[in-house]
Amino acid sequence: MAPGDLITRPGQVQYGSLLLGSGTPYRWRDVTGWEELPALDSGDVPRSDAHGSFPGVLLAQSRTVGLSGLIIRAPRDRIGAVLGTLNAGTVPRTDEIPFVAWLDDRGPLLAFARAVRRSIPVGPGYQLGTIVGGAVEWVATDSRRYDLAEQSVAATLPTAEPGLSWPLAWPLGFGTPGSSGALVALNRGDAAAHPVIEFRGPVTTPALINTATGDVLEYDIPLAAGDVLTVDTLAGSVVLNGGASRLYSVSSRSVPEQTFTLAPGITPLAFRAAPESEPTATVTVRFRSAYW
Numbered sequence: 001m002a003p004g005d006l007i008t009r010p011g012q013v014q015y016g017s018l019l020l021g022s023g024t025p026y027r028w029r030d031v032t033g034w035e036e037l038p039a040l041d042s043g044d045v046p047r048s049d050a051h052g053s054f055p056g057v058l059l060a061q062s063r064t065v066g067l068s069g070l071i072i073r074a075p076r077d078r079i080g081a082v083l084g085t086l087n088a089g090t091v092p093r094t095d096e097i098p099f100v101a102w103l104d105d106r107g108p109l110l111a112f113a114r115a116v117r118r119s120i121p122v123g124p125g126y127q128l129g130t131i132v133g134g135a136v137e138w139v140a141t142d143s144r145r146y147d148l149a150e151q152s153v154a155a156t157l158p159t160a161e162p163g164l165s166w167p168l169a170w171p172l173g174f175g176t177p178g179s180s181g182a183l184v185a186l187n188r189g190d191a192a193a194h195p196v197i198e199f200r201g202p203v204t205t206p207a208l209i210n211t212a213t214g215d216v217l218e219y220d221i222p223l224a225a226g227d228v229l230t231v232d233t234l235a236g237s238v239v240l241n242g243g244a245s246r247l248y249s250v251s252s253r254s255v256p257e258q259t260f261t262l263a264p265g266i267t268p269l270a271f272r273a274a275p276e277s278e279p280t281a282t283v284t285v286r287f288r289s290a291y292w
Contacts, residue, residue, distance in 0.1 A: 003098035018089030029069025038143035063143035070134030090115035194234035203281035
């Protein structure tokens with residue numbers, strides 16, 4: 001199931017396969033933590049000879065999202081089944097799963113979270129099929145929110161233009177245009193996004209360059225035809241063909257993977273490799289626009 005597949009209208013939240021909100025037995029009064037900035041860890045350093053501090057990096061903590069004032073309604077002979085569905089959908093787990101909220105005209109946004117709290121009052125209304133005052137809480141360790149749709153841009157290695165065909169004839173034939181190895185990523189959000197980068201062989205020492213900042217991801221490794229080297233910049237991992245780590249192949253001019261991000265707006269990128277590489281080699285950059 002793709003993230004947000006069950007959501008059809010504003011006022012709904014989907015966590016895994018559990019749908020809450022408008023049009024469901026589970027309504028709520030308030031959503032907390034979704035539009036707030038997460039708590040920030042500051043890297044500011046106090047000045048030793050003046051007032052104030054030197055500004056440092058601000059790093060976001062986890063995002064906590066809560067639905068409070070939960071109202072659960074069902075026929076009396078089905079209230080147990082409806083509660084059972086809610087309970088099964090909010091059990092503790094070790095992995096984070098998609099949490100999608102559509103609250104207004106901006107459309108749905110995605111986070112990855114785990115349910116950490118569930119409160120269901122048992123009172124007189126329980127026997128009547130109406131439960132008031134429940135709450136569910138989730139924590140997303142990556143506090144950014146994302147577009148549902150994943151974007152993908154790709155390029156092949158640079159190839160030379162073939163030039164004019166001789167003898168000259170009209171119309172002039174310049175041949176098939178060469179490749180520049182350039183690609184552009186558009187992050188429509190207001191937070192930096194961590195891409196997943198896939199290098200496909202045959203290629204030697206594949207590299208992706210952010211031509212705006214000069215940051216480089218480069219790996220001293222040969223890839224045969226059919227090989228895929230996957231770089232997950234959020235996890236900081238480098239994996240060959242979905243198996244063993246190849247993080248040791250990073251070159252001396254490469255930046256740490258987790259620092260290679262796509263800033264809000266347009267990021268120009270370039271695919272490069274060793275001269276003996278085949279022009280059919282490709283790089284694919286996959287990402288979602290990110291929002292605070």
